[in-house]
Amino acid sequence: MGQVEQAIKEAISAVSENSQIKGIISGIAVNVRNTLCDVERENAPTIYDVRLNAIDDDLQSFLTVVPEEKSNVLVAVIENLKTEAVVVRCSEVQKVLLKIGANTVVLDNNGLVFNDGEISGLAKLPKLIEWMQKVYADLQTLKTQLQTHPVAGNGSPLAMSFNPQTVNPEKSEFEDTKIKH
Incomplete structure (x- = not known):
């Protein structure tokens, strides 16, 4: 086994000590909100309150990819103290939210907005x-x-x-x- 494979194996082991990845499932994103969405699955129950960020804390910095309503998504189901799920991939993106400290950026079909657009558009x-x-x-x-x-x-x-x-x-x-x- 090479160094890369060994490093991946050790990282998975470290994560799985406290939680266990139950599986990756696919579905359709519905009821999309800023930090959550629901995922409808064919011939299976809907999964409610699926996270868009893997960590649900009040983060000072984060990157969130918000899926488009009715887009295909892949969801990782994680079992720890309670079963949780997070979107890990989506077929269509509604917007991307980025926060680093006090700086925020939103990228969507309307363009790129820095810090709530307080200073208006970017000068040419x-x-x-x-x-x-x-x-x-x-x-x-x-x-x-x-x-x-x-x-x-x-x-x-x-x-x-x-x-x-x-x-x-x-x-x-x-x-x-x-x-x-």
């Missing part, structure tokens, strides 16, 4: 910087025109001073490098 930085550079250029042109445009009547330039405080924008000032789009 190249277009934003291009627009801001045009605004900066317009301000510089306005400054030049105010300093050189003669006032009607005496032909002298306007005695008003205009010094914009806006600097030419740089991408690094606006980019959140933790998110790639």
Whole structure:
């Protein structure tokens, strides 16, 4: 037996000391909720409250794949102090939930949402910087025109001073490098 096979055997033994995998069954996901679903089986009783996460604790970090209603699922039935079941595979995904510490991400057909979408959509930085550079250029042109445009009547330039405080924008000032789009 190779090292990989031995490691797998030892891992299964360690898990099965306190619980025993009773089997893998297939069915159809119904009544899908954020952390649970029910699984209907052909010629067998429905399994209620099947977990979507293997661990049911109040986790600080997790990844949950939520199956689409009426999709095919594989369920691992685990027997420990009480019999429990968890979805281990699904044919269609409704959404994926990811939480790592205080950060949450939801991926579904509507797109990718970070931390409940509090900051709105993700900026298209190249277009934003291009627009801001045009605004900066317009301000510089306005400054030049105010300093050189003669006032009607005496032909002298306007005695008003205009010094914009806006600097030419740089991408690094606006980019959140933790998110790639």
